[in-house]
Amino acid sequence: MASISIKDIASKAGVSTATVSYVLNGTRNVRPETKARVLRAIEELDYKPNDIAKSLKRKRTDTIGVIAEDVTVFNTPEIIDGINDYADRYDLHILLTNLRLNKRIGKNFENRDRYQKYAQGAVDELLRKQVDGIVYIGVHPRDLTGLIHTHGKPIVYTYGYTQNDVSIQYDDEKAAYEATSYLVRQGHSRIAVISGLMDSIPSRLRLNGFFRAVTEFELPFDPGWIKIGDWETESGYRLTRELLALPNPPTAILVMNDVMAVGTLRAARELGVPVPERLSVIGFDNREFSDYLTPRLTTMDLPLHAMGYASMEALARIIRGEPAADVAMPVCRLVERDSVARPAVS
Amino acid sequence: MASISIKDIASKAGVSTATVSYVLNGTRNVRPETKARVLRAIEELDYKPNDIAKSLKRKRTDTIGVIAEDVTVFNTPEIIDGINDYADRYDLHILLTNLRLNKRIGKNFENRDRYQKYAQGAVDELLRKQVDGIVYIGVHPRDLTGLIHTHGKPIVYTYGYTQNDVSIQYDDEKAAYEATSYLVRQGHSRIAVISGLMDSIPSRLRLNGFFRAVTEFELPFDPGWIKIGDWETESGYRLTRELLALPNPPTAILVMNDVMAVGTLRAARELGVPVPERLSVIGFDNREFSDYLTPRLTTMDLPLHAMGYASMEALARIIRGEPAADVAMPVCRLVERDSVARPAVS
DNA sequence: GCAAGTAATTTAAACGTTTAGATTTTACGA
DNA sequence: TCGTAAAATCTAAACGTTTAAATTACTTGC
Known part of the structure; x- marks a missing residue:
């Protein structure tokens, strides 16, 4: 009774739920007239699809888990912005986990095992939420690698260096x-x-x-x-x-x-x-x-935006089963301002 | 066949799925011995619960949608950090939408209708994902208010001022x-x-x-x-x-x-x-x-972290049906450094 | 006007959980 | 040894979709 489902619009349009699904997704041909009827019912009842149900059936959430070591670190927001840029373009969603490392563990990373615990917890949560993949933003990927048994979900690291997994950095x-x-x-x-x-x-x-x-x-x-x-x-x-x-x-x-x-x-x-x-x-x-x-x-x-974007690109490739190897490495560029000049002749 | 479900662990433990659910959630008493059997099966099969299915049944995702006008604006990461702090404590998840206003619309907000479109799109997406509520971070809440027909999901604004809805600011x-x-x-x-x-x-x-x-x-x-x-x-x-x-x-x-x-x-x-x-x-x-x-x-x-935290607090209250009115207003504090001194006597 | 082929639609099962309500098991006192 | 109450467990439906496979409805050529 709570919200309007595909069933309600099916009965209102005098049609089966399958047909409604077909017009919603364009997965099969439906007669223009029927389609119009369905569309009108959707309009009139102000129907909003339930992506949770869809995800359950489809076994795909179109959601990417992002684990950031600390969103308040200067590089992170720009990277997230890049991730978002990609997500927007390809209709993906971002489930954000913030490890809050600086505040919880200290800048100098003195407490390694607490880190492990947090990181593992974050990964587990995201997997329960059935994300299609994970991107990890931070400098400690080495401590994470191996610890994570991602249950077949791919993970891409950015900013930090890792030897075993896909990782996107600038040079x-x-x-x-x-x-x-x-x-x-x-x-x-x-x-x-x-x-x-x-x-x-x-x-x-x-x-x-x-x-x-x-x-x-x-x-x-x-x-x-x-x-x-x-x-x-x-x-x-x-x-x-x-x-x-x-x-x-x-x-x-x-x-x-x-x-x-x-x-x-x-x-x-x-x-x-x-x-x-x-x-x-x-x-x-x-x-x-x-x-x-x-x-x-x-x-x-630092090409932070590009790194975020490229991480998502790589992840999407892996999800589709393609090799991630050939995403371009983002490149730094010099910003000329006023602190460099030709040396005085001495 | 893909992943191990509650059914697999039920049959392995020689028990019904209901029982498994009960031990998982502690919703009913189960005999210690049975419980142990179930737990062992979970362990052995390395079972990971599927929150999507759970959400579908429960009609609750424990996920909050966060709409940020622009995550690269200086105030936003700290606010998100506060939001996350709360989310961590109460086992909530954050679905992040970044409107990318500065980059897409320009700092001076010259393109109002594109804003409306983006904002509306963001809200719709989050609702399809069945978030339990939304917090909006930014300075333009007035343009959003009224436009959003949130389908009964509560929304809390922070940073910007709005007259019609709950909004968390400093003074x-x-x-x-x-x-x-x-x-x-x-x-x-x-x-x-x-x-x-x-x-x-x-x-x-x-x-x-x-x-x-x-x-x-x-x-x-x-x-x-x-x-x-x-x-x-x-x-x-x-x-x-x-x-x-x-x-x-x-x-x-x-x-x-x-x-x-x-x-x-x-x-x-x-x-x-x-x-x-x-x-x-x-x-x-x-x-x-x-x-x-x-x-x-x-x-x-600016008490940015506190604002994020308080927004979540207010939202949680509203979700529980309590009045949000009494969350404390975060307060600014002076940071004394070197640019103020007693005036020279002249 | 009919058969055959194609297009449109429907049926029904499935996705992985939760949860009333029904049923079985256990505990306990007489 | 029963009868009964309480505790433990199970059955089965439901959440809102998608999608094979089956069915029905149209076209078209003869």
Whole structure:
């Protein structure tokens, strides 16, 4: 009695439920006249299909489970936006699970087993809800791989690196290579780098890219120009002071995220070293705030939207039984602003 | 044949499906021994319940539809995080629809009818998916109200203002009042304000709060100290220059969002007016970047997480048939950083 | 006007659960 | 050893769809 079902509209139109289903889905021919009658009944009764029943019968929900490590982390909303973009285009729905890792487990991921528990719980819930597949957004896919027995539902990872499963990333190595090349094209040769934590794969890959450029362009190299930060502003600040105190200071610094670059800018300002006139700075991430800094920060933009979109594309392929291998890898692009200039001739 | 159902475990345990259901849900007593047998069968066959079937029978999905105008807008992820926090606690699921308004319609909302179409589509989809209720996150609820015939499913709005439906907000008037009071307590009396666009309800409410403080503390008042911006950095910059060029410039400015405050800081720096020594600045929103500015910006933090949580609370109440009226209104709090100081005696 | 072929429609089972109501089993006191 | 009440279990229908397979209704050519 609650809501109007296909039966109600069938009897109102003087037709069987099968016929109604056929006009609803266009699965078979139905005489125009009958069709009109059905349509009118639907209209008059303001019938709304019940996708739950449909899913039960069809064994397909057209719903994708999205597990995000933390939706409040800067990269996640854009990735979700990309996922949504795809979902909209192909009439899929998104069941969102937010692990809330930062708040529940702490930024430094100190509590690994609680993570496992949460992640497993999230997967189980989604499977009970019969999602057609899962995309996982975050940096810890390695801890998840193997733990999940997905019951035949495919899973695609994005943002983090994983070896065993399909995973969509941008090319960290190439991005760093290109950032460095850009500096070289601007005339820099004494280029320092402030890296992120070395247990992070992106840090290592970006360092690789940097070294590739150093080699390829035959840049002078001083090991004192390589500094290891911890992704936070304070480390950018401290390491920049160290770099600028060097007897042969660099004319440019590649900073591996914008947050540390804030520290770099601050240190330079305090030391009276004008950016970009005497020091060029290039960041990573294209965080929203990088446009509000003084000077406005030149930085590498991450293709987050594209990653989300590509994840869904890959997942859809796997669901259809096609190989996922050939979805294009999203690519970073340089955002030129005001923190890089040609080096002063000294 | 695909997946293991309650039937399989029933026959394996030598029991009826009803009994299995009872042990699964604890809906009726079952003999410990039988229970053990059932549990063992579940274990051995690695049975996973099918929530779709359950929902069909129960006419309840334990799923809440969330419609976000744009997940990439700064406030949305935190609100979603609050929603998720509640959902986790009470075993609810989130079906996320992202209207992608900024990208599809433009920031200035120029295309109203396309909005209507998207919003209506989103609602219809969620209803087909049989969500138990909807929470809407965004600033345009007024355009949605009335348009939605929700078929008896409740809807709660958050962030935006609506007159006809339940809606969860923080208190804009009070927040501005408190920000102003804080300035007064620091010894300021010549306080200017840079407002947002005047067609926005928060702008008007915040202005009310400001005026209430002006009246209550008997502050001197100069209409030239009220400036109307457009929420963007450039307007903050321009209006600050105007304020500082006044014959009787203010010693403090209340800026109605952090983005405009960036412009204020920039203008002050260019004019050689040190902040906070000769000009105090207080922002609104507590955007992430406000901690990275120089000086670090003092600002009003918005209780976004709490709003999300409260929305779910209200929705859950309505679903249970209780009055939603008494969920507490989340409250803003001041984040003291470095952009406010006692005024220089002049 | 009829047979044969095609098009439209219907019948009925199935998807995996829950849950009244009926039935069987167990426990207990006389 | 019964009779009865309480506890445990089962039967079967229902939730709202889809979809093979069966049936009925139309066309068409002769």
